Amino acid sequence: MRTRSSRTRLPAPASIGGEVLVPSQLSGLDKKSNEPLRRTIADAQEEYDVRVRAAVLTAWGKTIISRSVGNEMAAHYPDALVCPIRRSVDASTAPDENQSIREYNKRSTTTRDFDQLGHMLVAPRGAAA
Numbered sequence: 001m002r003t004r005s006s007r008t009r010l011p012a013p014a015s016i017g018g019e020v021l022v023p024s025q026l027s028g029l030d031k032k033s034n035e036p037l038r039r040t041i042a043d044a045q046e047e048y049d050v051r052v053r054a055a056v057l058t059a060w061g062k063t064i065i066s067r068s069v070g071n072e073m074a075a076h077y078p079d080a081l082v083c084p085i086r087r088s089v090d091a092s093t094a095p096d097e098n099q100s101i102r103e104y105n106k107r108s109t110t111t112r113d114f115d116q117l118g119h120m121l122v123a124p125r126g127a128a129a
Helices: 028-047 064-076 089-097 109-121
Strands: 014-016 019-025 051-060 081-086
Touching (some): 064 081, 081 109
Antiparallel strands (some): 014 019
């Protein structure tokens, strides 16, 4: 996704039924792309009935960038879930083994964080929404 005013490559938000999930891998590059991404989402919200449902912060760690991006996401999307997905060695190794993190280690912290995100976004069958 590109903006008209910038050649910066932005993370691609996922959208389902008017709800957007904003991905961000916590790095200096993603931190720089947050403002153009927010403008793109704001432009879409002017034309369509779109709301940000969650900001997914991958490669989460106890770093200044993690805290900064998390706080920015919470401030800019106050009605959205801000979901940190912890970094792990398994998450870094799985692609080298040509596997998803779930295939590589279904008990890793990263897998459990994605499971928790899924449960927060989608009510299990039979549960009250």
